[in-house]
Amino acid sequence: MRSVSRTRRSLQWVGNTLLALMLVWTLVPFYWMIATSLKKDREIYGFEATLIPHQPTLxxxxxxxxxxxxxxxxxxxxxxxxxxxxxxxxxxxxxxxxxxxxxxxxxxxxxxxxxxxxxxxxxxxxxxxxxxxxxxxxxxxxxxxxxxxxxxxxxxxxxxxxxxxxxxxxxxxxxxxxxxxxxxxxxxxxxxxxxxxxxxxxxxxxxxxxxxxxxxxxxxxxxxxxxxxxxxxxxxxxxxxxxxxxxxxxxxxxxxxxxxxxxxxxxxxxxxxxxxxxxx
Amino acid sequence: MRMTRRHVLKQAGLAAAVTTTSPWWLVRTSHAQRAKKLVFWHVPNFTPLADDLQKQQVYEFAKQAGLKDSDVEYDVVANEQAQAKLAAAIEAGNPPDVMRLYESNVQFYAAGGHLLDVHDLVEKMRKEPKGIFESAMTSVVYKGRAMGVPLAVNPWPVHARLDLLDQAKVEYPKTWDEFVETSKKIQSPPRLFAFGMCLGLVEDTTDNVMNLLWCYGGKMVEADNKTVVMSSPENVAGVKVIEAMFKTHKIIPPGAISWDNSGNNKAYQSRQAAFVMNPSSIYAYLDGNDKDLQKATGLFPVPAGPRGTVNQIDTWAYGAFKKTPYPDLAKGLLDYFMQPANYDKIIQSTGGRWVPVYKRLFDSPFWREKPAFKHFIKMAETGVPVSYAGSPTPAAGEVLNTHLVPKMIQRVLVENWEPARALDECHKRIVEIYARYAKG
Incomplete structure (x- = not known):
């Protein structure tokens, strides 16, 4: 009984991990689009890719x-x-x-x-x-x-x-x-x-x-x-x-x-x- | 009603006839039914001012020609989509009357019989005081007749960071050997590489690579547009120089092998490259977006190799399409655009992106007083197209579009082929293309 429960938990864990990965896969491009839209040209073209805009601008x-x-x-x-x-x-x-x-x-x-x-x-x-x-x-x-x-x-x-x-x-x-x-x-x-x-x-x-x-x-x-x-x-x-x-x-x-x-x-x-x- | 075999065959035959003839009929009818008298496709420029002026001139001309505003269709076509859209419009028998064409497109559409002969207009331009840059004629002349009106002769200067040269207390290099030494002094990888040479599988790579090869005496094809000379010892020498820059001196960013056409622009605009070879689109971009970097930018001729300095130019032209029901209006519009007073306004409004085809316009303070444009007149005078020593024929266009030169340089830089072997392979492919076009 305990073994079945453990297997179910493991499967649930694998499933959740996969879902989390898919969520990141889907949302990251969307986030990147929003972040880039809030950056200045200098930052967009900067050497380092910034995840969060340094000086957000509209x-x-x-x-x-x-x-x-x-x-x-x-x-x-x-x-x-x-x-x-x-x-x-x-x-x-x-x-x-x-x-x-x-x-x-x-x-x-x-x-x-x-x-x-x-x-x-x-x-x-x-x-x-x-x-x-x-x-x-x-x-x-x-x-x-x-x-x-x-x-x-x-x-x-x-x-x-x-x-x-x-x-x-x-x-x-x-x-x-x-x-x-x-x-x-x-x-x-x-x-x-x-x-x-x-x-x-x-x-x-x-x-x-x-x-x-x-x-x-x-x-x-x-x-x-x-x-x-x-x-x-x-x-x-x-x-x-x-x-x-x-x-x-x-x-x-x-x-x-x-x-x-x-x-x-x-x-x-x-x-x-x-x-x-x-x-x- | 009972369906007999004869009946079915009859119906099928009718259906087949309608299916096969309807596209022809539709194309014919669509052409005949056009509502507007003047259709102009505008490809946007860097500066909104140039766009506004161009639109204004179209409507000014229409008014002079007795047309109402409603007789004119002025469409803005994005540069990226222009060729696909034009191809579809030509196929459907409904191209614009006038449109700006890039380099080998004039030859391509002229060979297809789509362009109006505008020889008389170009001859008129040549008769202006001081005339036009004859280097532009290579692109627009097809079988001895001008099939496009040369609009701009755009050099491909080296954009160079003057502030970095000053810091290192060095001058802009005169030769490629000096270029390598200077590059080593001013670069600080990985944040700043000296030479943003385009090496991806894109058109700009052919432009950049061939330009360097010319300085070493190399070329793609002879002036007869038949004899391919890609595997020449001069080209081998030039490719070895690029190989050394990339592998030994490491002055080119490794990521350049995957760049698209905007890769070198981005590298320079983000201050990650000190030198790039590109038309002045970068300079024009900086004019509107990064004045500090523009001030620190010089535009120079390409450094010299054993055979001296050879600079690339690309010629843009206006094409008028044969399908137009109003050829006089189409040619009239071109004539109006190219009247020096009208033309000069547009040219200056582009902030240096378009270099005038009329020599005398270089006398204006706009071109004389800006140090960045100091070398432009010579480059426009002596520049050559990417297909040098041949013309930008449809065959040359296919070589460019199939990225044979970029594939060749990637064989050397990525797959470690010997330059001679990579050039041999490239040579054979180019021979095939030129032979196919020679057969017709």
């Missing part, structure tokens, strides 16, 4: 807000990420419901096609998509970027939601239909309330992916008025000189929105992810 943040259109970048990223999230939820939900519940020819092919579409790397797609956007006159617009981001967010969201919808007992929906609900009514009144964790995961995924996306934003957007945070960061590199202070300040601030969203929806997201493990 000058990099001041420069960010006073001399660059960073707020505009933040606004653009927000518009695009929120727009993509809402559209992904709407299209993903409708698509997933159709694939999970309706019977029509080609259903399986479409379902598999979703996975394949998601797997095509953006590096292959950005030139054809750029041509499409040019034709539609959507280059350099928020709408164009939202439409582009749907190309990777909708397939994933549909696929994920499909698994959840299948797990909702059919009888519940049939009962709603017998009571006079339409298909859309049963989706909104029965299935969606039961799939809130999945919707939280999908929303979080769509938001984070579109917030962090770089390649499409870089190619499809030219003007400052539509530029997102990720592409704005590259303007802190001029030729072979890196302006680390403002770049780190901008990186820190741009990491906050996904973090806040995650903290708000944390409970649902964790639940949604674990449910997905057995229902997907």
């Amino acid at each position: 000058a990099n943040y001041a420069r960010l807000f006073a001399k660059t259109p960073f707020i505009l970048y933040l606004r653009n990223s927000t518009i695009i990420a929120v727009g993509t999230t809402i559209a992904s939820l709407v299209f993903g939900t409708l698509g997933a419901y159709a694939l999970a519940r309706l019977r029509f020819p080609g259903r399986k092919v479409i379902a598999r096609g979703l996975v394949f579409t998601y797997l095509v790397p953006p590096a292959l797609l950005f030139i054809p998509l750029f041509a499409v956007m040019s034709t539609l006159r959507l280059v350099d617009t928020h709408q164009g970027l939202i439409l582009t981001y749907l190309s990777f967010s909708v397939p994933f969201c549909t696929w994920l939601l499909m698994g959840y919808f299948r797990s909702v007992p059919l009888e519940l929906e049939e009962a709603a239909l017998v009571d006079g609900c339409t298909r859309l009514g049963s989706l909104v009144r029965v299935i969606l309330p039961m799939s809130l964790p999945a919707l939280a995961v999908v929303a979080f995924f769509a938001f984070t992916q579109s917030w962090n996306e770089f390649l499409y934003a870089n190619v499809f957007v030219n003007s400052v008025e539509v530029r997102t945070v990720t592409t704005g960061l590259t303007l802190f590199i001029v030729e072979d000189v890196f302006f680390w202070g403002p770049m780190m300040a901008a990186s820190f601030l741009s990491a906050l929105p996904p973090l806040v969203i995650y903290l708000i929806f944390q409970r649902w997201v964790v639940k949604g992810l674990t449910l997905g493990a057995v229902k997907g």
Whole structure:
């Protein structure tokens, strides 16, 4: 009995150590980013790397807000990420419901096609998509970027939601239909309330992916008025000189929105992810 | 409806036809549907003033040409992403009308048939009093025609810490032998190494290494742009000097072998290197960020080897793209930029980062009165591109981008190969590249 308890304690100790290591692994870059954003240039370029800023300064943040259109970048990223999230939820939900519940020819092919579409790397797609956007006159617009981001967010969201919808007992929906609900009514009144964790995961995924996306934003957007945070960061590199202070300040601030969203929806997201493990 | 085999084949054929032709159609249509009459991609400078002036000039020109502000698209494209973005835009048939291009890019895009012929504009520039630095022409002339408008002739001086030289009571070294001796006197490793030579697998390493090899009589290719001479005894001698600096005299920081292009900048800006070979981007950075270090910085020609002093220059140019529906406007904008009065404003606002292509602009107090710029005119006059003795052809561009010279020097410094063997390997690879381009 004592031996079992000792083994359990040892395993717990190993587990905790591993968790602590992973925590350090995850948090150190974040800490380094914040510390660098609070240092003066002289300290950033100093011979010794300092863990704690010697003379903390907010000058990099001041420069960010006073001399660059960073707020505009933040606004653009927000518009695009929120727009993509809402559209992904709407299209993903409708698509997933159709694939999970309706019977029509080609259903399986479409379902598999979703996975394949998601797997095509953006590096292959950005030139054809750029041509499409040019034709539609959507280059350099928020709408164009939202439409582009749907190309990777909708397939994933549909696929994920499909698994959840299948797990909702059919009888519940049939009962709603017998009571006079339409298909859309049963989706909104029965299935969606039961799939809130999945919707939280999908929303979080769509938001984070579109917030962090770089390649499409870089190619499809030219003007400052539509530029997102990720592409704005590259303007802190001029030729072979890196302006680390403002770049780190901008990186820190741009990491906050996904973090806040995650903290708000944390409970649902964790639940949604674990449910997905057995229902997907 | 029952699906027959014929029906399926018909549908599949239609789908294949649409799939294969739609990219072509989309590209064609996207090009035809462009809303703006003048599209300029601006790559940012060190100084916001230069950026503001450039933007102002674009809109001034547009106004003169009878365009409304809404007819102009002025886009800021980050330097790091500019080439990828341009490649995508060209592929999609939607490049800007005018953009700044770096060194071998003019040759590359000219060879691809993407650039407008701007020979007439360059000829006009050459007819200005005192003319332009002819060293700039190597980069912009393709098959006898100027395909880019030379914008700046940027020397690669040695940035040197004058305060350290003063402390050690020594002068800036005139030869590489003196350079080694001076370096030993002024350095105090590990906090301060004398020579921040770029040795990582990056473009700056090719620049730094080749510049030293030229002083020993070496070169990559002959002026015919065909005969590769990388394994010459002169190059072997030069590589041995670098090897001795790194291994025997230890005046180069060991970490330099893993530097990126900004490694030498960072080493100098953090006061961890006393000498670096770099364009004056470091000097321009110090102007806005560390005046004390700027005051203690001198810009000098590269020390001489047995064959004297050879300095590198890189030429930036404006390119106008053939796809533009308004070629006259594109060329008109270039002409406006390069009118000496407009041009001089931009050049001076860059604080020395851009060195003027017009010789007579060097008569201004801006260039005459600052000791740091004392040697620039000679460097601009006699400087050579990294592909010396050849031109910055697409083949030379590939040699640069595939880091063959950095790999060669790392064979010697890291893997302890004999210089002759490493150069032989490098020579063979360069021969392959030049032969491939010669075939077309």
